[in-house]
Amino acid sequence: MRALFASPPSQRLHNLVPLAWALRSAGHEAQIAAGSADVDAVNRTGLVAVAADDTDALVEYAGLWNPDVVIWDPCSPAGAVAARSAGVVSVRMRGILDHVTPAEVEPADADATVDSTPPTLRTLLASGPQLPIRYLPYGGPAVVPSWLRRKPRRPRVYVSLTDAGTISPELFDALEDLEIEAICAIAVDLVPPETDLPSNVRLVDPVPLTAILPTCAAVVHDGVALASAAAYGVPQLVLGAGAGRKGTPLAKQLHHILTDPAPRAEADRLREEISAMPSPRDVVPDLVRLARRGAGALGRAS
Known part of the structure; x- marks a missing residue:
């Protein structure tokens, strides 16, 4: 399976990395699309970076690489557009901050939502399958002083x-x-x-x-x-x-x-x-099943 992640230009990239690595460790392909200014930050995670400075660039790349699923941060709604254009499964990935300070504009046409927010802190509704995922703190390369x-x-x-x-x-x-x-x-x-x-x-x-x-x-x-x-x-x-x-x-x-x-x-x-929430590794089979069913089978027009 191929998974294309759409990351915004911020530290929110780090929220995507544990799941991307879980996919890689399970034998799947994972790439992270980000603005040109952020590709170095993606590379420092050990993952493959794709420079996509706007929605058109992301849509074009998705059409060339043919991912099975596009996983996007709410602050990077271009991912939802790319998934819809490519006719593949669209997965929104939320975290605690999204429930505290929701994005001003967040596409509603996700086929599923992966959410690392503890259930008792969730304030936003989402359609489609809900996939809880354990939050794993990650901040990129660092040295302990x-x-x-x-x-x-x-x-x-x-x-x-x-x-x-x-x-x-x-x-x-x-x-x-x-x-x-x-x-x-x-x-x-x-x-x-x-x-x-x-x-x-x-x-x-x-x-x-x-x-x-x-x-x-x-x-x-x-x-x-x-x-x-x-x-x-x-x-x-x-x-x-x-x-x-x-x-x-x-x-x-x-x-x-x-x-x-x-x-x-x-x-x-x-x-x-x-701690009781599923690990990123545990979520991978759910994403594979969603990708096999396809966007059309999940009820979203491709």
Whole structure:
């Protein structure tokens, strides 16, 4: 079987990789179509990249390569168009972020939906077969830094923020008031100039989530670690623009997720729910059966 993945120009590519590798490991062909600027990122996953900068290019390639199924991210709706044009099975692949912040425009004509979101967190409906899949954290090639090879002396909190609107002096004040080791993956130029870094805060380059999250008591982020933290059972605090400046004080929120048993219990529950979902390898036979039945047999005009 041939599977063509359609990836958007973002880290959402990493959501597709475990399933693509599961297909490859099972003896099937898998290629990932992305914009020209992102083909290097695809190649770094060890998979074959196809440069397709627009819908027409993707449709043309699908017609040449003749995939049996096109698997597309909701932020890459060109995949649905390519599947329809080629008359092959169209599979939407969703994750937690799609239920939190749905795509503005998402084609409805998927023959099936693969969803790594725990059932209790799903908010979107989908027609056709629903294929749950276990979320496997993956962030691309990375090197574990030497400092991460030691056990933390105090509870470790990983802070990963890329939006200046979520970073304020109050954040660092809140971290200083806690008996923790705060590892902050925040660009130096995003730190407010009037900020004095507390002694328990360390600024670092982004760290592989697969390496640091299992060592953490909590994680603070702006959305990027949502699914990975859930998979590892780490209590998390998601900050939006202007976080810490209104509503519940940020220090109180941090203290809550570190000391109250409720966030830990919920994190453990989510981890167990995710662990019970089918692995990417388990989903491969379902995709093969869908491809054999074909788009027409699934009720969608080819």
